[in-house]
Every structure is written in structure tokens, then in C-alpha cells.
Amino acid sequence: GAVVSQHPSWVICKSGTSVKIECRSLDFQATTMFWYRQFPKQSLMLMATSNEGSKATYEQGVEKDKFLINHASLTLSTLTVTSAHPEDSSFYICSVRPGLDPNEQFFGPGTRLTVL
Amino acid sequence: GQNIDQPTEMTATEGAIVQINCTYQTSGFNGLFWYQQHAGEAPTFLSYNVLDGLEEKGRFSSFLSRSKGYSYLLLKELQMKDSASYLCAVMDSNYQLIWGAGTKLIIKP
Numbered sequence: 001g002a003v004v005s006q007h008p009s010w011v012i013c014k015s016g017t018s019v020k021i022e023c024r025s026l027d028f029q030a031t032t033m034f035w036y037r038q039f040p041k042q043s044l045m046l047m048a049t050s051n052e053g054s055k056a057t058y059e060q061g062v063e064k065d066k067f068l069i070n071h072a073s074l075t076l077s078t079l080t081v082t083s084a085h086p087e088d089s090s091f092y093i094c095s096v097r098p099g100l101d102p103n104e105q106f107f108g109p110g111t112r113l114t115v116l
Numbered sequence: 117g118q119n120i121d122q123p124t125e126m127t128a129t130e131g132a133i134v135q136i137n138c139t140y141q142t143s144g145f146n147g148l149f150w151y152q153q154h155a156g157e158a159p160t161f162l163s164y165n166v167l168d169g170l171e172e173k174g175r176f177s178s179f180l181s182r183s184k185g186y187s188y189l190l191l192k193e194l195q196m197k198d199s200a201s202y203l204c205a206v207m208d209s210n211y212q213l214i215w216g217a218g219t220k221l222i223i224k225p
Contacts, residue, residue, distance in 0.1 A: 041217070043120070093159075
């Protein structure tokens with residue numbers, strides 16, 4: 001299966017600062033990456049679909065100006081949480097789907113964000 | 117609206133069998149997935165069902181009934197390392213994954 005990495009694995013920041021999370025596809029080129037958020041004891045919520053070379057597609061209720069997504073290359077997508085607040089504290093996970101087979105979806109290890 | 121329901125928490129004994137149920141109502145259906153998620157980690161793929169019936173993979177089996185909007189994950193010969201959350205997810209007509217909240221499985225010795 002595909003190997004997906006995320007950096008950092010965890011981050012603590014002060015309220016009002018911005019945090020960048022990287023998602024890398026290590027062994028194949030991903031034209032599409034997905035960003036999820038998961039609050040404790042809740043399901044994964046799709047935030048946005050990141051498309052290489054074009055604008056990301058955001059899910060309803062997700063502020064695109066707050067969660068900036070950049071998919072500048074076929075192996076890297078970044079999610080920047082701007083002006084973070086304590087309510088943004090969550091587990092952020094990226095995933096890739098190499099082909100059309102829905103059976104294949106590979107997740108990064110996740111990034112735990114804590115905003116003080 | 118789209119909805120995935122599964123129990124919040126279950127407890128079972130090491131060596132026993134446990135069945136985790138999932139019911140769904142979605143816009144279209146392109147398959148149902150089960151994932152295992154240990155605390156603080158990303159989900160890992162367990163199974164995929166798109167046709168009715170039982171899929172067996174080692175100690176884990178997954179069943180699907182599309183007419184009933186129902187699936188279950190069966191875990192046999194439970195081990196302590198099976199303590200985790202088990203997520204049911206359905207791929208809808210737009211090939212988007214709709215996730216359940218997960219079932220936390222607690223294994224006791």
C-alpha cells in the first residue's frame with residue numbers, strides 16, 4: 001500500500017498563532033489528498049479535498065480562509081490552521097486514494113494539535 | 117440526511133467473540149468499510165464489502181446486507197491488542213466516505 005507521512009505528529013501552540021501541517025505521499029504521486037479532522041470520541045470529518053495545482057474543495061461549514069490548503073506538488077499537501085483557537089484543537093489526518101479503487105485509501109499517522 | 121449508527125462502546129473477554137453492528141442511511145452506496153483505530157493513531161483498513169454476504173479475513177469477518185442497510189464486524193479469538201475503536205464507513209454515490217463515530221472495544225483478561 002501507499003505510504004503517507006505527516007509532520008509534525010503533534011504540536012502545541014498559543015491562541016492566535018498559525019500552524020502548518022504537512023502531508024507527504026512517499027511512494028507515489030497523489031493528485032488528490034483528503035484532509036480530515038477528528039474530535040475525541042467522534043467520527044472523522046472530511047474538511048477538504050486537496051487537488052494538485054488547483055484550489056481545494058472545502059466541505060460545508062469549513063472556513064477556507066481559516067484552513068488554508070496548498071497542494072503544490074504531487075507528493076505534498078499542506079494544511080495551515082490560521083489564527084488558531086482552543087476549539088481548533090483536534091486530530092488532523094490526511095489520506096490519499098491512489099486510484100479509482102475505493103478499496104484503497106491510505107491514511108497518514110495524524111497530527112495532534114493543541115491550542116492553548 | 118446521511119447517517120451511520122454503531123454502538124459507542126462494547127466490552128468483551130479475551131479469547132471470546134464479539135460482533136459490532138453498523139446501520140446506515142446514505143445517498144447511494146459504493147461499499148462499506150471497517151477500520152481499526154488505536155487511540156492517538158490514524159485508522160487502518162480492515163475490510164471492504166460491496167456485495168451482500170460475509171467476507172472472512174483471518175480472525176476478522178465482515179457481513180453486509182444492502183437491503184437492510186446493515187453490516188457487522190465479527191472478531192474471533194479476541195486478543196488484548198484488539199482493544200481499539202472500530203469505525204464503520206460507507207462510500208456514497210459521490211465516492212465520499214461517510215464515517216460512523218466508532219465503537220470503542222474494551223477487551224478484559
